[in-house]
Amino acid sequence: MTGRPRSLPAPVAAFVRNTTVRFLTRRLIYSAVVLAGVMVVVFSLVHLVPGDPIRIALGTRYNPEAYEALKVASGLDKPLWRQFFAYFGNAVTGDLGVSFRNGSPVTVNLLDRLPATASLAGIGLVIALLISLPAGIWSALHEGRFSDAIVRISSQFGVSIPDFWMGMLLITLFSSMLGWFPSSGYTAFTEDPVQWLRHVTLPAVTVGIVAGAIMTRYIRAAVLEVVAMGYVRTAKSKGLEPAVVTFRHIVRNSLIPVLTIAGIQLATILGGVIVVEVVFAWPGLGRLVFDSVAARDYPMIQGAVLLIAALFLLINLIVDVLYAVVDPRIRLS
Numbered sequence: 001m002t003g004r005p006r007s008l009p010a011p012v013a014a015f016v017r018n019t020t021v022r023f024l025t026r027r028l029i030y031s032a033v034v035l036a037g038v039m040v041v042v043f044s045l046v047h048l049v050p051g052d053p054i055r056i057a058l059g060t061r062y063n064p065e066a067y068e069a070l071k072v073a074s075g076l077d078k079p080l081w082r083q084f085f086a087y088f089g090n091a092v093t094g095d096l097g098v099s100f101r102n103g104s105p106v107t108v109n110l111l112d113r114l115p116a117t118a119s120l121a122g123i124g125l126v127i128a129l130l131i132s133l134p135a136g137i138w139s140a141l142h143e144g145r146f147s148d149a150i151v152r153i154s155s156q157f158g159v160s161i162p163d164f165w166m167g168m169l170l171i172t173l174f175s176s177m178l179g180w181f182p183s184s185g186y187t188a189f190t191e192d193p194v195q196w197l198r199h200v201t202l203p204a205v206t207v208g209i210v211a212g213a214i215m216t217r218y219i220r221a222a223v224l225e226v227v228a229m230g231y232v233r234t235a236k237s238k239g240l241e242p243a244v245v246t247f248r249h250i251v252r253n254s255l256i257p258v259l260t261i262a263g264i265q266l267a268t269i270l271g272g273v274i275v276v277e278v279v280f281a282w283p284g285l286g287r288l289v290f291d292s293v294a295a296r297d298y299p300m301i302q303g304a305v306l307l308i309a310a311l312f313l314l315i316n317l318i319v320d321v322l323y324a325v326v327d328p329r330i331r332l333s
Contacts, residue, residue: 027320031313038309042302043087070100096303101295106303109288114307116186117277117284120207121269123200127208128215128265133258135212136219140227151216158213167206167279174202184281203280207273211265215258222257263319270315271308 078086096106139151175183181202187195274286285304292300
């Protein structure tokens with residue numbers, strides 16, 4: 001006879017709710033403090049650069065009228081303390097200033113480039129997980145064997161090879177020699193899903209191979225740690241099927257470190273695909289930062305750094321919440 005699943009007693013349920021609220025409140029406060037610190041560092045960027053940022057940004061386009069107009073538009077004609085509070089207040093409302101290069105709002109430029117980088121990072125992470133999960137688990141379960149050595153050597157190769165070199169190899173093989181995929185460019189998914197997939201494949205594989213190699217080593221270490229636990233030895237001694245021991249006891253209890261490294265890698269990919277985007281002429285945040293550094297477009301650099309920091313904190317918050325979904329014991333900790 002099956003009955004209705006029992007609910008938690010009222011005091012326990014209230015405790016869980018209060019604990020969850022307190023946890024999320026603490027994490028939000030912590031993220032806000034970190035983001036405020038990042039804003040201070042980002043604001044200091046313009047003032048710590050040697051020379052006059054307005055003069056550097058104008059370059060050969062310099063003339064007194066353009067200089068004064070850009071200085072007023074960027075707010076650098078005000079006292080330093082007023083500049084800081086104005087920047088802080090505007091950033092909170094989403095106003096990150098205007099670009100030195102074209103005078104367009106920084107926020108608009110960043111939001112235009114974000115979907116391209118997000119799609120590249122998302123597909124790259126999926127490829128990394130498809131590589132690292134089976135490879136890391138297999139390597140840990142066959143520790144000391146020939147297959148384990150192959151996985152460890154391959155992952156070391158993936159960690160060691162630079163992103164730009166991996167991208168150039170893939171372009172040479174799959175674009176220049178075989179002609180299967182384009183070597184550069186971007187098509188939005190909403191415009192043509194097939195062309196989007198053809199364009200995203202090579203850069204995503206480049207990102208996925210490097211990230212997958214890093215994650216393989218972490219997943220292998222996490223699984224090895226769980227395999228050494230007493231409850232795994234007990235499960236084996238009871239005569240449970242190897243598949244049950246592997247997936248119910250080993251893999252499931254290895255998910256916490258996997259979530260951690262996956263979240264870190266996603267945030268790292270979002271903030272560190274500059275080289276890959278330059279190699280493949282991918283119009284994302286990384287390419288925007290590269291072009292802005294070359295043009296001394298400090299408001300754009302400031303906005304990009306602030307956005308990447310905010311995304312990093314958001315991903316960490318989501319990973320922390322997912323901990324409680326994967327391991328219910330964390331809800332009561």
